[in-house]
Every structure is written in structure tokens, then in C-alpha cells.
Amino acid sequence: MMEVKTKEDNLPAATTVGKDGSSIQIKVLFFAKARDLTGLTELSVEVPSGSTAQDCLNKLVSKFPNLDEIRHCIVLALNEEYTTDSAVVKDKDELAIIPPISGG
Amino acid sequence: MESSGGNASRIRREIEALKDEKARIEQKILELENQLREEVSLAPQQQENESVCDGCCPSLSAADANLAHGLTAGSIYRYSRHLLLPSFGVQAQSNLLKSSILVVGAGGLGSPALLYLAASGVGRLGIVDHDVVELNNMHRQVIHTETYIGQPKVKSAAAACQSINSTIQIVEHEQALRTSNALEIMSQYDIVVDATDNAPSRYMISDCCVVLGKPLVSGAALGLEGQLTVYNYKGGPCYRCLFPMPPPATACQRCSDSGVLGVVPGIIGCLQALEAIKIASDVGEPLSGQMLLFDALSARIRSVKIRGRSPQCEVCGENTTFNQQRFKDFDYEKFTQSPLSTSPQKLKLLTPESRITSKEYKERVVSGEPHVLVDVRPEHHYKIVSLPKSLNIPLTSLEARVPEISSALKGQEEGGGSGANLYVICRRGNDSQRAVECLQNMGFDLAKDIVGGLESWANDVDPNFPMY
Numbered sequence: 380m381m382e383v384k385t386k387e388d389n390l391p392a393a394t395t396v397g398k399d400g401s402s403i404q405i406k407v408l409f410f411a412k413a414r415d416l417t418g419l420t421e422l423s424v425e426v427p428s429g430s431t432a433q434d435c436l437n438k439l440v441s442k443f444p445n446l447d448e449i450r451h452c453i454v455l456a457l458n459e460e461y462t463t464d465s466a467v468v469k470d471k472d473e474l475a476i477i478p479p480i481s482g483g
Numbered sequence: 484m485e486s487s488g489g490n491a492s493r494i495r496r497e498i499e500a501l502k503d504e505k506a507r508i509e510q511k512i513l514e515l516e517n518q519l520r521e522e523v524s525l526a527p528q529q530q531e532n533e534s535v536c537d538g539c540c541p542s543l544s545a546a547d548a549n550l551a552h553g554l555t556a557g558s559i560y561r562y563s564r565h566l567l568l569p570s571f572g573v574q575a576q577s578n579l580l581k582s583s584i585l586v587v588g589a590g591g592l593g594s595p596a597l598l599y600l601a602a603s604g605v606g607r608l609g610i611v612d613h614d615v616v617e618l619n620n621m622h623r624q625v626i627h628t629e630t631y632i633g634q635p636k637v638k639s640a641a642a643a644c645q646s647i648n649s650t651i652q653i654v655e656h657e658q659a660l661r662t663s664n665a666l667e668i669m670s671q672y673d674i675v676v677d678a679t680d681n682a683p684s685r686y687m688i689s690d691c692c693v694v695l696g697k698p699l700v701s702g703a704a705l706g707l708e709g710q711l712t713v714y715n716y717k718g719g720p721c722y723r724c725l726f727p728m729p730p731p732a733t734a735c736q737r738c739s740d741s742g743v744l745g746v747v748p749g750i751i752g753c754l755q756a757l758e759a760i761k762i763a764s765d766v767g768e769p770l771s772g773q774m775l776l777f778d779a780l781s782a783r784i785r786s787v788k789i790r791g792r793s794p795q796c797e798v799c800g801e802n803t804t805f806n807q808q809r810f811k812d813f814d815y816e817k818f819t820q821s822p823l824s825t826s827p828q829k830l831k832l833l834t835p836e837s838r839i840t841s842k843e844y845k846e847r848v849v850s851g852e853p854h855v856l857v858d859v860r861p862e863h864h865y866k867i868v869s870l871p872k873s874l875n876i877p878l879t880s881l882e883a884r885v886p887e888i889s890s891a892l893k894g895q896e897e898g899g900g901s902g903a904n905l906y907v908i909c910r911r912g913n914d915s916q917r918a919v920e921c922l923q924n925m926g927f928d929l930a931k932d933i934v935g936g937l938e939s940w941a942n943d944v945d946p947n948f949p950m951y
Contacts, residue, residue: 420778448731456789459787475785477710477774478730479710482738483592483679483680
């Protein structure tokens with residue numbers, strides 16, 4: 380928990396180019412269990428323009444396979460507002476992955 | 484060893500008995516003090532009224548004029564700082580005094596929530612809990628004092644609330660909330676505060692609130708993070724609208740396993756009290772349709788807009804058939820694959836031949852048997868306390884570090900003959916079984932785990948061994 384840090388994504392640019400050849404950068408915020416599983420509080424990710432929130436999640440799960448276990452029990456927020464898997468993300472968007480906490 | 488153990492348990496019993504007696508006496512004192520306060524506060528008012536009015540002009544009595552909004556002289560003085568707030572004032576305080584709020588759980592969240600709800604003048608305050616106060620609660624459950632260790636949390640919390648505000652009604656529900664009693668208990672209150680510590684309780688309380696049409700102030704805290712939302716408020720979403728599928732059991736962490744910084748549930752519990760007070764007094768905008776996320780590491784509070792009520796929600800959606808009967812029959816432990824009670828699970832993976840008790844292990848150490856003891860707890864647990872000469876290899880890195888075990892075994896065999904044994908220990912005896920299973924699959928046929936882990940070592944072998 381205490382070693383949590385932020386990190387730049389360094390996947391090769393070839394995989395992040397959109398249909399029109401362009402790519403965008405989004406910031407992913409991790410909370411609760413998603414922090415434990417990735418070891419990060421946030422991550423800058425490059426995706427092809429036109430990508431959906433689901434595309435971003437897929438990319439994250441391929442990078443952090445452990446995330447798959449909580450994938451169906453999270454709140455997904457785009458720029459601090461509820462979003463669905465099919466929402467299209469834009470450059471500089473902030474995608475938050477919020478699993479529920481149950482402790483007390 | 485034997486006689487000192489006997490002495491210790493006799494002393495413990497004596498302490499318990501004295502504590503019981505002390506609690507009984509304190510409760511009696513409290514009751515008498517409350518009784519006295521009522522007698523004293525009634526007497527001068529009667530005298531005053533009689534002397535001022537002298538039986539001829541009762542309608543001009545100041546006391547009577549004030550009573551028009553329902554607040555007594557005592558209430559006006561006690562809540563004067565609330566009354567001075569233009570946006571709160573007499574109306575909101577009067578609403579609060581007429582309200583009833585149920586707090587489920589008198590732990591890390593419930594402690595500050597209850598203290599503030601009692602102090603602010605909630606007319607009737609209910610407390611549900613079935614646990615007893617323990618020493619390892621004290622760092623965060625600030626409503627309890629050391630005097631109450633071993634006593635029911637409900638009793639301790641009720642006494643603390645009553646000592647802050649003797650004018651409100653406190654109702655003790657000293658039982659675990661279950662589908663069998665939840666409807667009956669929760670229906671007696673206007674608002675429910677979820678201050679529990681596990682996933683099945685959260686689903687159960689949310690569902691019950693939907694069935695009964697009660698707003699729910701739900702808070703949670705773990706590690707250095709907290710979450711807060713108001714559910715089922717004026718057409719807003721319920722817990723299941725957000726989380727229709729329960730998290731996997733492995734993702735349901737508890738404070739007793741993962742740890743929590745004491746002040747974090749303190750902050751969330753205070754915010755729960757605030758939201759409950761806003762709803763009860765009908766002031767401001769409750770945190771409905773939003774989730775507040777508190778991050779202690781970065782000192783940030785974010786508020787995320789969450790989805791509205793889901794038409795497909797199984798419990799509050801358009802075509803739902805969920806009702807009181809379905810609620811009573813619903814198996815929340817099965818649904819979430821985790822227990823409602825706080826007692827940790829007891830895994831049974833291994834056959835008896837692959838296990839030894841902590842007492843047997845002690846005998847083998849004393850007899851000088853060549854062996855290796857692997858402690859599979861996480862490194863930060865190992866740093867708290869460990870058995871001498873144990874080798875710390877956390878379960879998560881066991882497979883990768885097998886060569887270390889092989890060479891340790893070889894070292895033992897060289898020193899003391901052939902066939903060194905391999906034992907595995909953890910905190911409570913669950914992970915050690917997983918580790919032994921894994922080791923046996925990798926060819927360590929004789930690997931055995933110590934039943935009940937360090938907890939049983941502390942209980943059965945060394946009562947001075949520190950437990951956490």
C-alpha cells in the first residue's frame with residue numbers, strides 16, 4: 380500500500396494508433412483493490428483515438444491480468460462522472476476505476 | 484509453566500468478574516444520575532411558572548411562548564449553536580429531535596457516527612452490534628474505553644452516547660443483523676446508517692432499506708481509503724444499482740486482515756453522521772447519486788457522480804419482484820461467498836497426516852528434531868512478530884523461492900542426520916494449508932502445516948507470544 384506510485388505507460392506506439400492514425404493520452408485513476416492489484420494510484424495510458432472505456436479496460440487488464448477478478452464489480456467514472464463501457468474517451472480524459480470497499 | 488499458566492487464568496477470571504461488577508455499578512450510577520437530572524430540571528421549571536404567573540397570567544409565561552416550536556428551555560441551551568446557524572435553526576433542530584436513526588455496527592465507522600448523532604440531538608438512536616470490545620479495537624473505535632474490554636459493544640456505545648446526551652432515547656439491539664430480524668429492527672427507524680465491515684451485510688442492509696423505503700447512509704473504510712454514498716434516497720440508486728454483482732470473495736478485504744489507519748474510518752463515520760443529520764433535519768443536499776472518495780495518502784476528497792436508479796436493478800428496478808418475503812429468504816452469505824459474522828474462515832484443505840498442532844511442533848523443537856519452519860505471511864506481518872529460526876517466504880512468492888527451502892533443508896540434514904522435516908506456519912492456519920498443498924505438488928511430500936497458525940501457538944503454547 381505504501382509503495383504505491385505513479386508511472387508512465389511505455390507500451391510501443393505502434394499498438395496505440397487509431398484508424399485515422401492518431402492516438403490520445405488518458406489518465407487512469409485506481410482506487411481500493413485496483414490499487415493493490417496494480418500497485419499504482421494512477422497511470423497515463425495511450426490509446427487509439429475513438430477508443431471506448433471498455434477498450435481502455437481491456438488494455439489495462441492485458442497489462443495487469445489480476446484486474447480481471449474485479450472487472451465486473453467496479454464503478455467506472457469518466458472525468459468524475461458515471462460512465463458506461465461504450466463511452467468514447469477523449470484526449471486528457473480521466474478514467475477512474477472504483478471497486479467497492481466493505482471494511483469498517 | 485503449568486503453575487504460572489494456572490495462575491494467569493485465575494487472575495484473568497478474577498479481572499473479568501471485577502469488570503462485570505464495575506460495569507454493572509457504572510450502569511446503575513448512570514441510571515440514577517439521569518433520574519436525578521430529570522427530577523432537578525422539572526422542579527425549578529414548575530416553581531418558576533408558579534411564582535411568575537402566580538396563577539393569574541399563564542399565557543404570558545416565557546417558558547410557554549418558547550414551547551410553541553417544541554423545544555424545551557434545556558434543549559434551547561444545549562443546542563444553541565445549532566439554533567444560531569441561519570441555515571439550520573429551530574426548524575432543523577426540531578426535525579432532528581423528532582427523528583430516529585439506526586446505526587448498524589458500533590465499530591470504526593459507528594463510533595464517531597454515534598457520538599455525533601447523540602450529541603446533535605437525534606430523538607431516538609438505535610445501535611445494532613453483537614461483538615464485544617477488544618483491545619485491538621481501541622485505536623479506531625473511539626466510542627469504547629478500556630473499561631469495557633470484554634463487554635458488548637452495544638452496551639459500551641449506549642453508555643457513551645447517554646453520557647454525552649442524557650435527553651435522547653438510546654435503543655440497544657444486542658444481536659447480529661440477519662434477514663430474520665432486519666425488517667423488524669430497521670422498520671422502527673426513519674434513517675439507516677450502514678457502519679458494518681463486510682460485503683454480505685452491505686447488500687442485506689441496502690436491500691432491506693429498499694423493501695422498507697428507508698434512506699441509507701453507507702460508509703466504508705479500509706487501509707488509507709474511505710467511501711461514502713447515500714442510497715435509496717428520493718428515487719436515487721441503491722447499492723445493487725451500482726454493484727449488481729458482488730465482488731469476488733478474494734477482493735473482500737477486512738480491517739482485521741488488511742489493516743486500517745484509525746482516523747480514516749473516523750473521518751468517514753463523521754461524514755456519515757453529517758449526511759444522516761442533513762436527511763433527518765431536512766437541510767442541504769444529501770450525497771445521493773454521488774460517491775465521495777477519501778484518500779488519506781494524498782489528502783484528497785473526490786466526489787464522483789454515480790449512475791441513477793437502474794431500471795434493470797434486481798431489487799429496486801422497474802420489474803422487480805423483490806419484497807419482504809424474498810428478502811427473508813435471500814442467502815446473502817451464499818450471494819457474496821463470504822460470512823456475515825466477523826469470525827475469520829477456517830479452511831480445511833489438508834488431510835490430518837499433513838498437519839500438526841502447535842503443541843506437537845513445540846515438542847519437536849524441544850526434542851531437537853532437524854527441521855525447517857517456513858512462515859508464509861507477508862513480510863510486514865513477519866516484522867511484527869515471528870517464531871525463532873523461521874524462514875519468511877510469503878505465500879505469493881513461494882513458487883519462485885522454492886530453492887531457498889531446498890537449501891535450508893539440506894543445511895539441516897548436514898547438521899543433524901537425514902530427513903529434516905518441513906513445517907509451514909501463518910497467522911491463522913489458512914495460508915499455511917494453501918502453501919503445503921503447493922509444496923506437496925512440487926515434490927515436498929512431507930510438508931506439514933501448523934494447525935491454527937501463530938494464533939494457536941499463542942493460545943496453546945506460549946501465552947506471552949504477542950498477537951495482532
